Amino acid sequence: MANNYLAKSNTSEIPSATISRLVIYLRILEELANNDIREISSEKLATLAQGSAFQIRKDLAYFGTFGTRGAGYTVPTLLRELRRILGLTRQWNVVIIGMGRLGQALADYPRFVHYNYHLSAAVDINPELVNKEFSGLKVEDIRDLSKIIKERMVDIGFLTVPQKSAQEAADALIQAGIKGILNFSPTIITVPDNIHVETVDFLAGLKRISYYIK
């Protein structure tokens, strides 16, 4: 889900693919925990993650020693460690930029809170939307973006503006001090090296579906 494939690759030593797999492991472990499963063998975890036990060990080895070779993993422990590694133990403040239908849908999405993502603000350029409230979130004027981000210590921007305004909105977010952007706009945005962009691509899953049902 890296944003711009032609951009230079991440300079960190830990492969981006490892981080993506940690997110998958986390999701599997949460499902296991929800099913009151407390122990899992590395082979079973590998099967669920559609990878290999070796790959899992290698991915986790970047961050320390987890589990016992042969004996597998303790679900609550690995879950806690993955949350820590992924930075999910603190609160992240989020601004939604673009309060059209998608922005409104996101304001109503129930699972952000579960992961400590706090919707701090929502902004739009359209005066007809400003001051309206969606799921308890009042839309503010995009001209106040910089002030909002600084005062409320916002960390992440959800970019849901139309394609043609995406780059401009991203620039405004970065200018105001945002370090991470979740891009819902179906376009590529260019950002400096120190900003992390992830694109939510509705089409990736859809293309997998057409493969399987064709």
Added chain:
Amino acid sequence: MANNYLAKSNTSEIPSATISRLVIYLRILEELANNDIREISSEKLATLAQGSAFQIRKDLAYFGTFGTRGAGYTVPTLLRELRRILGLTRQWNVVIIGMGRLGQALADYPRFVHYNYHLSAAVDINPELVNKEFSGLKVEDIRDLSKIIKERMVDIGFLTVPQKSAQEAADALIQAGIKGILNFSPTIITVPDNIHVETVDFLAGLKRISYYIK
């Protein structure tokens, strides 16, 4: 993005992870084509895909022989082959089930058409939404779902109903003959083996962001 990690794994011989990587290769090749790049070495493609040249060869080998060892790939040719493999050369008819904010946002999403996904219908249970029109798509009564799917030969359902109605809506889609579901609902749905579900998880990208900016 497989839906239920605790469900039995896919019985097909081609790994699910290979299909996910084909989708990534396709996206990279489209970007290359948009930049008028006609040739790419397997090493460069591997770098862009955050994988290895060996992995790409292995993934493609399930479907035939592509490219020349050492010489790399011709972008338009590989692009065409990937589209064919992924089933993107025919039109897929889609119904949106749940025309709340997210359904409305999807009706307005410009890129589906580009990939031959045709929004055939939109249904909702809410009488206040039925007969309303969003981006040219008229909302129909969910009670007509079965008839709509059969008459318009709908292949895929976008599931955007609230969490508590997701399983029921999925069951209705399957009963009516749908073979693929793109699940936007933040919950796990259970489906028979012959139905393919992909879940759009807004949180996966978000978790990667928190790792990188923490």
